[in-house]
Amino acid sequence: MADQIHFRKMNGLGNDFVVLDTRVHDVPRDPETIAAIANRQTGIGCDQVIVLEPTSRADMFMRIYNADGSEVGACGNATRCVAALAAVEQERLSVRIETAAGILPAEVGADGMVAVDMGVPRLRWDQIPLDEEFHDTKRIELQLGPIDDPVLHSPAVVNVGNPHCIFFVDDLDAHDLGRFGPLVENFPIFPERANVSLAQVTSDDALKLRTWERGAGLTKACGTAACAAAVSAARRKLTGRTVKVSLPGGDLVIDWREDDDHILMIGPYALDFEGTLPEGLVKQESAPL
């Protein structure tokens, strides 16, 4: 019988994760099993599956899989959750989490908040990446064919370890992100697809955000989208460089630091419950011949 695979169910502002740990036992990584775990009808149910791995360069390596099984480079909300796990393990409040997009320092606060240095935004068209050259990535012109809404023709694009497309609108609720999100996510201009957000600036230090996540769909919060929207709003001079981002699941504070260009993301984390993966969920290793 395959050994029982322990998991932690965690969330950051309702963006939820199943966290597995390869330092304890082998865990499945094939896209089918990841998608089966993430399935909210027949699996555990989550937006992303997070797999912890050993590394000599940081306290742990965080591998990130979307619900569709695709592996990606960054997940802001999960980084806060994993930083909290690392702080408990290492018995210190300053930790470092390695991801495919880089090593992220984090500080776990006594107030249950975690501050993660998400690094510097990548702003060149080929860093997003886009499949055609645009000199001004704070406002690109999208030929949105199937989308007739003119306000959705000139988003900002930015990479914060993963690709983001941010539309600034006057009223979030006036647009059906569930309808056009998947269209934009899969536009050919985004060779690696994109996370798609609607942002509504409400003051010079606050904005509201809704996100259709690449590989996961509508989520209650997206940490990297909050970083991307804050950077894009500041680039367009719609806000300052420190912004409260209000998502359906709650608020994050994003500070795009002037001195070193790093993006600091501050917000909560939560451990919901722990368990073991149901046997049927994990493809059994084929028996040795």
Ligand SMILES: N[C@H](CCC[C@H](N)C(=O)O)C(=O)O
């Ligand atoms: N869907 C994202 C990964 C998860 C990001 C999100 N959950 C966050 O908190 O940043 C992508 O494909 O790049």
